[in-house]
Amino acid sequence: MEEMTEEEVVLIDLFHSGSNLRNPVTQEDLKNALKTVENCCRANASFTYLMLYQDSFCTNETLDILSHKTIQHLDVLKNGFKIVSDTNMASILYSIKQDIDALNKKRIVVILPQQRQKHMRIFLSLLLTNVYQFRLEPLAILSAGGSYDRNLLNNTQTEDVIVEEHSTECIQRLIKIHLETLPALKGDIAILKSHLIPENIFLHGFTTKNGGISYIPTLSSLNLFSSSKRRDPQVVVAENFRRLGKASGFDPNTYFPVKVDHASDVWVMGKEEPGSYDGIVTNQRGVTIAAPGADCIPILFCDPVTKTCGAAHSGWKGTLMGISMATVNAMISEYGCNIKDILVVLGPSVGPCCFTLAQKNAKAFHEIHPQCVRQINSPNPCVDIRRATRILLERGGILPRNIQDDTIADSSQNLTLCTSCHPDKFFSHVRDGVNFGTQIGFISIRN
Numbered sequence: 001m002e003e004m005t006e007e008e009v010v011l012i013d014l015f016h017s018g019s020n021l022r023n024p025v026t027q028e029d030l031k032n033a034l035k036t037v038e039n040c041c042r043a044n045a046s047f048t049y050l051m052l053y054q055d056s057f058c059t060n061e062t063l064d065i066l067s068h069k070t071i072q073h074l075d076v077l078k079n080g081f082k083i084v085s086d087t088n089m090a091s092i093l094y095s096i097k098q099d100i101d102a103l104n105k106k107r108i109v110v111i112l113p114q115q116r117q118k119h120m121r122i123f124l125s126l127l128l129t130n131v132y133q134f135r136l137e138p139l140a141i142l143s144a145g146g147s148y149d150r151n152l153l154n155n156t157q158t159e160d161v162i163v164e165e166h167s168t169e170c171i172q173r174l175i176k177i178h179l180e181t182l183p184a185l186k187g188d189i190a191i192l193k194s195h196l197i198p199e200n201i202f203l204h205g206f207t208t209k210n211g212g213i214s215y216i217p218t219l220s221s222l223n224l225f226s227s228s229k230r231r232d233p234q235v236v237v238a239e240n241f242r243r244l245g246k247a248s249g250f251d252p253n254t255y256f257p258v259k260v261d262h263a264s265d266v267w268v269m270g271k272e273e274p275g276s277y278d279g280i281v282t283n284q285r286g287v288t289i290a291a292p293g294a295d296c297i298p299i300l301f302c303d304p305v306t307k308t309c310g311a312a313h314s315g316w317k318g319t320l321m322g323i324s325m326a327t328v329n330a331m332i333s334e335y336g337c338n339i340k341d342i343l344v345v346l347g348p349s350v351g352p353c354c355f356t357l358a359q360k361n362a363k364a365f366h367e368i369h370p371q372c373v374r375q376i377n378s379p380n381p382c383v384d385i386r387r388a389t390r391i392l393l394e395r396g397g398i399l400p401r402n403i404q405d406d407t408i409a410d411s412s413q414n415l416t417l418c419t420s421c422h423p424d425k426f427f428s429h430v431r432d433g434v435n436f437g438t439q440i441g442f443i444s445i446r447n
Helices: 027-040 059-065 089-102 114-127 159-165 168-181 234-248 316-321 323-335 359-368 385-396
Strands: 008-014 047-053 081-086 107-112 133-138 202-207 255-257 266-268 279-282 288-293 297-303 308-314 343-346 439-445
Touching: 008 089, 047 089, 081 089, 089 114, 089 168, 107 114, 114 133, 114 168, 114 234, 168 234, 202 234, 202 297, 266 323, 279 288, 279 323, 297 323, 297 385, 297 439, 308 316, 308 323, 308 439, 316 323, 316 359, 316 385, 323 385, 343 385, 359 385
Parallel strands: 008 047, 008 107, 047 081, 107 133, 255 288, 266 279, 288 308
Antiparallel strands: 202 439, 279 308, 288 297, 288 439, 297 308, 297 343
16 A cells, blocks of 8 residues: 555545345444554554444444544654444445535545455545546455454355446436435526517526525536536536526426537537537527626627527637627528527626736737727726627627617616626636636526
């Protein structure tokens, strides 16, 4: 076993499964497991978790054996330990993950029986992202002769039973079951809707940050995007989408977001899908298209006459490259839309109050219109990507009254709120940094 560093958190797997579910952890099990850690760890673990199966049949006896008085004197646990028990390993690991995130730890070592390593890797790959570094070490069991043998702890199962119980599909189901039981954070899901988009023809909305299960502060709680650079795994985002779909009425299984590249490519659904695109248009029913936003503008388009719709992601680069009119033009060329019938709604995005660019980039917005930039002579002028978007849309032929943004007279109908200025409602890259959450604008054609 490699030596652990101060940064690593240790997980000791004493989880019983299979035919001996109701056999409690014995004193010998615990002694052997902790002796393994104590003998093999030359450096101290920053914190240790003891994971075990626990139900009403073995609670009292096991907790007696795992009492703090029994094990707290062991040097290997001097930096602290916690007993985490449940009938579902997904629940145990997710609970530990929350602790690890609160401690801002990233390096994890799991000590467990050799034969269960494959299954643990599946659990960890689903619950962790590339932000974390984990490694698995075999649990050495003390033999009758006093030497250590790398065998299974309580190995009473056949390989067939293990494969059946711990397949990827089964593990995914265990995780899904657990996540579905978690309470929503920060209230109920709230969806912003536009007065401009006909509700009898289109299902649409812009999400806010409440009502999901993401618990990391900058992602909490209805984060709708997972990446290797963030701590929210795809399974959590999928559960957020399940709840959003239930609340809003769309099927997450027929959901198609843009593949962001901060450019101006548009995918016409039904044609060959590009590797990346910031706009998407469709006339298909039964599908939901969407654009993400966390300062960039999620824009929704619809034509009630031809019953077609579109969605676009418009950051400052995409705005300059013309993604909004590229989406409009795709609707016109592919579906025969009349530009005077197309309605456009700009969703929540960062305002000029909070968004700056280097002067050389800001000058491009100044060339669109001087009102798109404040303090153009400063090193980092404030830039209004919303105003630039409206100007470009109007120049392209969209009627001014068919655009809903923050310039409308009735402030109660303003959906284009500043994401950075409203931490209670929206995620923001500008405000929250690299581990930011994501909201979306979505639209579909009703059947």
